[in-house]
Amino acid sequence: MSSRFRVAVDVGNSSIKIAYHPPGMTADASDLRVVRVSLTGADWQAQLADLTSAFPQSDNTVQWLLASVNSVGCDRLSAWIETHRAADRVRVIDRSDVGIETDVRMPQRVGIDRLLAAQSAFRLAGDRSAIVIDAGTTVTVDLVASPGVFRGGAILPGLGLQFRALHEATDKLPRLEPPDDLASLESPGRDTQAAMELGVASGIVGAIDRLVESFQSTCDVSQIFLTGGDAGRLSPAIRSPHRVVVDMPLRGLYGIELADSSSL
The missing domain is CATH 3.30.420.40 (ATPase, nucleotide binding domain)
Incomplete structure (x- = not known):
């Protein structure tokens, strides 16, 4: 796994679920924090801003992995990251990445x-x-x-x-x-x-x-x-x-x- 700070996002039909290890904690599966953000709520961007405020800010340090069954929701999230966290890297995972x-x-x-x-x-x-x-x-x-x-x-x-x-x-x-x-x-x-x-x-x-x-x-x-x-x-x-x-x-x-x- 990359040494970058990894953020995994499951973009569903009505919400996104975000998984990450809080900064300073060991990268153990039991420490994985999962946060759900509703895409239908008016404050989803504010929730993302609050959540990511503790993420590293250096260039190329944060790695976002997006898996989506909702192309509109995925585009909205990608645009938000590009606007508000321009130094982060984003990759939309496709079937070839899964390895099955x-x-x-x-x-x-x-x-x-x-x-x-x-x-x-x-x-x-x-x-x-x-x-x-x-x-x-x-x-x-x-x-x-x-x-x-x-x-x-x-x-x-x-x-x-x-x-x-x-x-x-x-x-x-x-x-x-x-x-x-x-x-x-x-x-x-x-x-x-x-x-x-x-x-x-x-x-x-x-x-x-x-x-x-x-x-x-x-x-x-x-x-x-x-x-x-x-x-x-x-x-x-x-x-x-x-x-x-x-x-x-x-x-x-x-x-x-x-x-x-x-x-x-």
Whole structure:
């Protein structure tokens, strides 16, 4: 890894997550600080300015690594860095930087977040086959097979997206937020809210369990990992034994080994 002060940024659909080691602390994984900044808030630039005020100021000292599934958000962040931290170096990570092979029909269309999560899962599994479930705006369930090959997976709407769709596509259904406890929902649901919560939760959890079973039938899976903003909600309801790991794509990005660091 480069000796520069590294800042890894996962640019998502609604927010950015920033990982770095605070100045003066050891570069140990347990010391990695993660900060979330909403791109939809009016004060996101002020939050960035406050966060980066403690970063080194010397030329070429700070190395930003950006991984994005949101090109508009990535452009906004890059422009902010160029304007407010002109001495820093910025690199937008692409698929070739991740260092994982792909066995899919259109590898150029696989989200960088899925590849980073798969790479993290493979490393955490001791370079053995693994399944990684990333539960955010969307839910992805992906398989990475030994010797480190991304085999693809499934994408479905996440909890918030499904509740929003039910409200916006109908005249009568209310706008709901995902419940915190998906393992203890009323069944059958005896009012509209309970029925919606049960339907959405059962659809997502049932899909995850079914996909895990399907992937396990094709590959000797050593571990299953769950990450993403809704991991805490989903974990108690998922039947398959799994391990919750916070911010897997972001941590994978922070630890990435770049073949050509001189371009940063």
